[in-house]
Amino acid sequence: MAMAALLLLLPLFFVGAVLVLHAARCDNKKAGLQPYPLLGHLPQFVANRHRILDWMTEVLESQPGCTLVLRRPGVQGVVTANPANVEHILRASFDNFPKGPRFGSILHDFLGRGIFNADGEAWRTQRKAASYEFNTRSLRVFVAQSVHSELHGRLLPLLRRAVTSGQQIDIQDTLERYAFDNICRVAFDHDPRQLPDGDEGGGGDGASPEAESGRFADAFRDAANISAGRFRYAVPGFWRVKKAFNLGSERRLRESIAMVHGYADRIIRSRREEISMGCEKHDLLSRFMVSQSDSYTETALRDVVISFLLAGRETTSSALTWFFWLLSSHPDVERRIRDEVAAVRGRRAQSDLNNVGFDLDELREMHYVHAAITESMRLYPPVPFNTLDAQDADVLPDGTPVGAGWFVAHNSYAMGRMESVWGADAPEYRPERWLDPAEGTFRPESPFRYVAFHAGPRICLGKEMAYIQMKSIVSCVLEEFELEVNGEYRPLQVPSLTLRMADGLPVRVKARGN
Secondary structure (H helix, E strand, O other), X not given: OHHHHHHHHXXXXXXXXXXXXXXXXXXXXXXXXXXXXXXXXXXXXXXXXXXXXXXXXXXXXXXXHHEEEEEEOOEEEEEEOOHHHHHXXXXXXXXXXXXXXXXXXXXXXXXXXXXXXXXXXXXXXXXXXXXXXXXXXXXXXHHHHHHHHXXXXXXXXXXXXXXXXXXXXXXXXXXXXXXXXXHHHHHHOOOOOOOOOOOOOOOOOOOOHHHHHHHHHHHHHHHHHHHHHHHHOOOOOHHHHHHHOOOHHHHHHHHHHHHHHHHHHHHHHHHHHHHHXXXXXXXXXXXXXXXXOOOOOHHHHHHHHHHHXXXXXXXXXXXXXHHHHHHOOOHHHHHHHHHHHHHHHHOOOHHHOOOOOOXXXXXXXXXXXXXXXXHHHHHOOOOOEEEEEOOOOEXXXXXXXXXXXXXXXXXXXXXXXXXXXXXXXXXXXXXXXXXXXXXXXXXXXXXXXXXXXXXXXXXXXXXXXXXXXXXXXXXXXXXXXXXEOOOOOOOOEEEOOXXXXXXXXXXXXXXXXX
């Protein structure tokens, strides 16, 4: 144990020495971005790790071509916020920039060989199967039904209870629970009940199915957060030492992953039995099991499902949390959203006036809602940073050389703030930039300029479903409630696998007109 304790302390001594060195250099002259001998940019990285996204934005904005060659001990690569470079990496030279062994090894314990962690033929096989399923109308209808059920059966009743009680709620936590319930239904037609039904107050004893689902949800969140933390070690790869000795966060990760995998395996075995008895299901797991019955082992199916759970739980809740925070300081945007929602509802036939929620066609009519959500993700993309590996040496369109084996990363958080990309008003939240001036309809941008849903062959398959969910929530919540945020509140960022708020987003829920 003494050796294990020493191993844990060594990085702290190392980081302390690096910070002292950086502080001493900064006292004498501005350190800037000049790499240190042997240490490269590690001192700057460590000094700014608590604000890494804003620091990288400042750095990239000061660089020619919005691109930086970044060096740290054992790691060298390129970070860019240049759309031409992004298109080269994600489309033109796609085969030269796979996820690579570094990314794959960091997330392998959690995601295995699922679609978001796979390369080559393994990725192509999963992508082809998933693309087919995501383009079926039956799945879109199933998603819309799941969103409607969770929204009107749980989320809106929970907000009504918050109005009555007058107590603050953490809307980030609420949205994460909502998203987890919804994606579990879509991914394997299972209801973890992270939000209580109707007027229930939640709870349940430790032996109940809801309690077991709760432990699964908690384990899933911890596994995602700890896995993401492996990318941020000051000493790259130190997590391997902790894993070998089963120490600290790596011990918690192993326990969390065991819970997640065991829970998913039980659902997969149960689903095989249901399908063998002729039960018809429309969730993603069942679709993969029926259409790809000869291609997937139980482990492979688990990896597929966990990847989609991660995407569904993390991304939409992150996007909506930052959206509601931005909206709290932009009453003009909130008013225009409500006006559009009222106009869409007002165009309904008399026979449909009593129907709650909005159907797919009505959601497509909400161009300003679409623009407001899109603009929020421009500034606060759910996945703010994405890393690939260069198989062979290359030169990016802006002239930046890339060595074989280097990492190559595109920073969508920084790109959304680049004046060279979006103009002088880049830092401003302005949904109108997405609307056609004459028609008022939504006008999309190049996916290599707006990378919130990735781009190229790996572009997000669930983009349409994500908008269905987000627009349904925004329209129904703002039609009935006001979410009041303390004007002094400034959220701290937590770049996990997605961009989260460190302390959540506390809000008071008020009924419209009160």
